[in-house]
Amino acid sequence: MFVATLAGVFKYTDLPEKYGPFVQYKASIDDKTITDADDIAILDITGTESVYVLFLDLYKSLEDIDEELKVADAKLNHRSKQVLEGYYE
Numbered sequence: 001m002f003v004a005t006l007a008g009v010f011k012y013t014d015l016p017e018k019y020g021p022f023v024q025y026k027a028s029i030d031d032k033t034i035t036d037a038d039d040i041a042i043l044d045i046t047g048t049e050s051v052y053v054l055f056l057d058l059y060k061s062l063e064d065i066d067e068e069l070k071v072a073d074a075k076l077n078h079r080s081k082q083v084l085e086g087y088y089e
Contacts, residue, residue, distance in 0.1 A: 001073055004043040004052055006080035009087070012036050019051065026053035041084060045074055061088050 010016070013036050015023060022042075027034050032055055034040075041054040052072065059065050062085055069075055076084065 001075055002048065003046040004069055004074045004076050004080065005046060006076070006083055007042040007044045007051070009039055009041045009056070009083070012038055012040060015040060015042075019053070022051050022053050026055070030055060030058060032058065039087065043069075043074075043076070043080070046077075056084075056087050059088075 008016075010019075012023070012034050019042050023034065023040060026032075034055075039056040041056055043052040043054065044050075045052060052069070052074065054065060054068075059068075062081065065084065066076065
């Protein structure tokens with residue numbers, strides 16, 4: 001299982017350019033229309049050059065995120081989990 005580490009949570013307008021293609025791709029998969037107000041979490045997958053994109057408004061809880069990552073054979077590290085919990089309290 002891979003470890004996912006939070007690179008940051010960004011508004012779309014503040015998103016570093018290098019993540020743009022990943023965000024657009026994930027939006028197409030999730031059938032998501034991106035707005036400037038969306039909180040977008042970017043996860044780096046340790047040991048790979050992959051990133052995982054989460055549109056935080058699409059999840060009801062951190063458990064929902066854990067379930068999605070499990071399908072991708074990844075799990076959040078402890079610190080990343082702590083930060084993301086703040087979005088669901």
